[in-house]
Amino acid sequence: MEDVISEIDRAFRSLRAVDLAPRLERGIPRWPSHPHLIIDETMNHAHDGYFCQGIVMAEHTGAHVDAPAHNHPGGQTVDEIDVDTLFAPAVLYEFSELELEAGQLITAEMVESYERERGVKVGSGEIALVNFGWMKRHWRCDCHAQWYATNAPGMAEDAVILFKERGIRAIGSDTVACEMALVDGKAVHSLGHDKHWLPNGILIMEMLARLEQVSPRNFFAAAPLPFLQGSGSAAASSRILYLAHRGAWMMVFGMRSIRC
Ligand SMILES: [Zn+2]
Numbered sequence: 342m343e344d345v346i347s348e349i350d351r352a353f354r355s356l357r358a359v360d361l362a363p364r365l366e367r368g369i370p371r372w373p374s375h376p377h378l379i380i381d382e383t384m385n386h387a388h389d390g391y392f393c394q395g396i397v398m399a400e401h402t403g404a405h406v407d408a409p410a411h412n413h414p415g416g417q418t419v420d421e422i423d424v425d426t427l428f429a430p431a432v433l434y435e436f437s438e439l440e441l442e443a444g445q446l447i448t449a450e451m452v453e454s455y456e457r458e459r460g461v462k463v464g465s466g467e468i469a470l471v472n473f474g475w476m477k478r479h480w481r482c483d484c485h486a487q488w489y490a491t492n493a494p495g496m497a498e499d500a501v502i503l504f505k506e507r508g509i510r511a512i513g514s515d516t517v518a519c520e521m522a523l524v525d526g527k528a529v530h531s532l533g534h535d536k537h538w539l540p541n542g543i544l545i546m547e548m549l550a551r552l553e554q555v556s557p558r559n560f561f562a563a564a565p566l567p568f569l570q571g572s573g574s575a576a577a578s579s580r581i582l583y584l585a586h587r588g589a590w591m592m593v594f595g596m597r598s599i600r601c
Contacts, residue, residue, distance in 0.1 A: 362404040363550040368482040370490040370548075372517060373526060375399040400573040406511070406565045407545040411572040412534045417542065419571035424564050426544065427511055431561035432463040437474025437553060443492035444524040447471070449499035461557045465508035468561045471496070472552035476515035480550075495522025498532050505537045512538065513546030520545075 363369060369378055379397040386392055400419070401407070406427065409416030434455055436447055456462045463469045479489040493516040501520050504512055512519060512533070520533035538545055546563070565574035 359551055359554045361549045361551055361555075363476070363480060363548060365398075365403050366482055368484075368486050369403060370480065370482075370486045370517065371399065372401060372490060373487065375401055378402050400568060400571050401547070404548050404550065405546065405573050406563070407534065407539065407547065407573045408565075408571065409539040409542060409544075410570070412531075412539050416539065418569075419565050419574045420567040420569055422544070422565055427468070427546075427561065427563040427565070429466060429468050429510055429561060430464075431468035431470050431559050432461045433552060433555045433557050433559060434463075434469060434471045435553070435557070437472055437477070439474075440478075441473055441475075441494035443494060444522050444529060445494045446497040446522055446529070447473075447494070447500050448497045449503040452500050452503055459557050463504070463507050463509055466510055467507075469504050469507075469509050469512040470549065470552055470555060470559075470561070471512065471514040471519070472555075473514060473516055474553070476548070476550055477553060490517045491523055491526040493517055493521070493523045495529055496520040496533070498530065498537075501533045501537045505541060505543060509543055511544040511546060513549050515549050515552050517547055519547050 365378060367378065367380060371377065376397065376399050381395040383395040384391055384393040406419065408419040408422060410418040434452060436455070473494050475489070475493055481489065495516070517523070518528070518531070521531045522529040533539070533545060568574060
């Protein structure tokens with residue numbers, strides 16, 4: 342056992358961390374019907390002798406996972422997800438260079454040609470990460486923040502089915518609703534949430550930052566916060582971290598703040 346622990350320790354130290362969570366701050370983009378993120382300086386040094394903030398947020402604030410119960414009554418809730426479900430090898434699908442506009446869709450053919458060109462292919466039990474480059478281009482926290490959350494490229498149904506048929510355990514993207522393309526708040530479709538992914542236990546992760554720093558083949562790790570009977574989990578006080586070295590990457594949630 343000791344040898345295994347030492348091996349894990351050595352592997353961890355050889356990796357580089359990348360924080361995949363956008364900073365949680367006033368005004369960050371949110372799904373339009375979800376509550377704002379509110380951060381209140383509840384206690385401070387001058388008044389109380391110590392500093393502690395109160396936080397009001399949606400389960401789907403910032404980088405987060407959608408549980409099946411989000412769209413399906415009686416579906417698995419976030420506290421029922423095994424803590425290591427989101428620890429798995431992952432493949433990055435990098436589509437930033439296409440500079441897709443809101444409403445445009447990635448197709449199965451585009452996914453397969455990316456795989457041929459890059460020599461990577463997400464497999465059974467693994468995690469697919471799709472970077473549209475949308476967060477890098479459009480994320481902002483000022484009075485125009487909501488444009489990011491009401492407009493997005495997405496995935497055609499054949500791409501949604503392709504990922505399902507690969508047997509993935511989860512899929513994530515840098516947009517507000519993963520496969521769901523949006524134009525001025527109107528969804529093109531939500532066939533991953535409604536039909537192909539969540540009903541089949543494939544978890545969805547949204548608003549992942551800095552995916553452009555991730556290698557095509559990587560190792561991903563995240564642990565949702567166990568809200569009782571929750572529809573999803575943001576990383577309220579946690580950070581998503583990505584560790585990388587020679588093509589192997591790892592992401593973890595944790596209270597620590599490791600920077601790359
Ligand atoms: Zn969500």
